[in-house]
Amino acid sequence: MTIIILLILISLSIALIFLGIFYWSMRSGQYDDTYTPSVRMLFEDKIKKKENRDDSQKREIAK
């Protein structure tokens, strides 16, 4: 039955590690701004536009 004590200690330490990680993530400030990332991810990448330009240039040369 004493094995239970060992198991308890191990599980408690793992849980404490997770608590520490949570604490660290709060402190890192990633939750300070919850609005801007939601807007930011909807912006289009520039690469698309460049491709369009290259395409349109190619078309002009082909003409």
Added chain:
Amino acid sequence: MEASVQTEILCFHCGEHCDDAQWLEEKAFCCYGCKTVYEILSSNDLCEYYDLEKNPGTQLQFVQEDAYSFLDEAEIRKKVLTFDSSTFSRVNFYVPAIHCVSCIWLLENLQKINPAILRAEVNFALKTVTIDFKPQLVNLCSLAKLIASLGYAPSINLDSDDKPVSGKTDTSLILKLAIAGFCFGNVMLFSFPEYLGLEKTDDQLGNIFSLLNILLSIPVFVYADADYLTSAWKSFKQRQINIDVPIAVGLVALFLRSVWDIFAGIGPGYLDSFTGLVFFLLIGRWFQNKTYESLAFDRDFKAYFPLAVLRKSGSEWKSVVVHTLVEDDQIKIRNLEIVPADCVLLSDEAFIDYSFVTGESKPVQAKKGDLIYAGGKLIGQPVLLEVQKKTSQSHLTCLWNNEAFNKSSESKYKRLIDRAARRFTWVILGLSLITALYWYFTDASQVWLIITSVLIVACPCALALTAPFTYGNMLRVFGRHKLYLKNAEIIERMAEIDAIVFDKTGTVTHGHTPEIKLQGALTHEQLIWIGHLASYSTHPLSKLIHKYAQKNGHVEVTEFKEIPGKGIQGSIMNRQIKLGSAAFTGYTGNSIEASSTVFISIDDDIRGYFKIKTSLRKNIQKLIETLGTTCVALLSGDNSSDKAEMSTVFHPSTQLLFDQDPHQKLAYIRNLQRTGKKVMMLGDGLNDAGALKQSNVGISVTDDTGIFTPACDGILQGDQINLLDKFLKLSKAATSVVRWGFVLSFMYNAIALSFAVTGHLTPLVAAILMPLSSISIVLFTTVSVNWIAQKELGTKLAHAS
């Protein structure tokens, strides 16, 4: 006849009307600034800016060449930069112009414009942009100039940060919540064997579990519930008892008793209830904060001071509401108008009365270049000012609420609540003691759990919340309909009003469609003088005269003086000009009938007079009819020429008194109050400041001036005056909502306590009920106020449009 379609040309960049459009690539721009921004964006292939939002730009304020050169000084650089090395620097700018998705997009694509910028990140809620750049390639000053030239001028505040730091407090609450939750879960886990029945042989295991429980409960006791304990301790030090005391007592009692039980071997303690209690209390508090935030009645965003000021736009003066002022705006302030924001004096000199701010009524002389503080009242000649800081509604409201302007009668309900809250806590402590004794003799094992339930479930917070939330919401409703009250107590006083007194000029009548006739011989030049002199005053009659004599020309006026109730005078080209009442100008002839008369005298020689007939405000007839006998009197500083017309408007029992000077108006109100009436006075704040102060509720009615007298209790926009009876009805409704809120919270407490005292409530359920009660009260008051407002005013809006 050809009908032509008027199309308004709007600027492609900022959406403002283009008086003199500048064209580029078939797009119209209102000014050189907007066109320049477009050129910068277009040449850097950033035109997606315009795709994300329509007309996302703001009209550029002119940025001087050296506006940001101070940023390159070493001292200031250190303060502004968050990180600095020779190859990498990071700066955090506060940019108040950030307002939409396009702004975020543009600012985060800054690296396309200047390759020395590595990246930029916007925090929309705080309106800041953090820019990483290479300091050896670009200096801070050019960076600031770059974003300013795009229309996003950074606001650099070196002493204190004026941006709200809301994130910090929330984090600590969430951390406490996390720890409480973690420990609660684990304590429950280790308490399971106890629930399921440990045998005596496993004593050792039992002890180990109990020890683990104590270890897990310590961070909860020390850190997670620290707020409650420190609050109770602070109030103890001040020999008082506040709301948190019963909760703190309950928590401490539970924890200590459990620890004692475990060490003395009596039992397993109640640590599972303890940690669970703290966990649910914190959840309740977090939930409350969220609810309050979303129901918050922040007046800065919903209700504005209906004060207007003349602002220079282009080469004209336009009347704008004070909250739209921004830095570097040029404004003109006239006699008796209030300075709405901190400004720098552009004219040569000015006399400012700071009685609103400091209490000192002796005017302070300011010279060109001096800083003039918000709240000062201008005496004398109009001056030009340049705005330094945006108008702070909260600052002006704070000044207004200064002790010096408070009327002697205090809020009835506030006193009631304070007394009730204090007695309540003592009653709860007493009750828990009695319960403890009773249960000690009946069934000692239950004692600790029961007293904790009793201490936790009783919530006086509902009492304390009803009044602020009801009145706060009502203030917001009023604000939306252009009645801006000084504070919530006014609503209580408004509910008791049974007599209303009106001022005539500017309140009942207004100058929207006046009839002005000039009798007398005046040369063209003299008319210009008079018009100019009249423009210095904000009296409704002066404004009409100025409009009538509207002729351009620069005239020097010296020794300008305005005497309330009498007239204005000034010296032009060494001639003394007076405009005003018969007595003031020395007119001794017969009185002129059927209109307001303003006499003109040049060098004490009567030259003529203006006959001004102002019209009644729209819908005021209906309002007066609805008010009926509540409307007790009309006090006017004018002569009795309008008597006949006024008699048809007002109820026959209403007293119509004319030729009243400010003292007589005050005396009338005082006499009325002596007969036991609660009086509300509506005036324009010019020559009835004393009467407004004397009355129980004094409302100043404004149209588009910056006249403000701190003696009044509220400002009402002139075109909303016909809603007065609805406002009174709403105040009465608000007080009844408060009363119902009290009744509800008492009922809740009575029922919950009876359950707790008889042992039917566990501490955990009590912890859940507590925030639920305060939230339900808050929701009840908010919903009631909004529903009543919708019923009274909602449909009105639909008809008016």
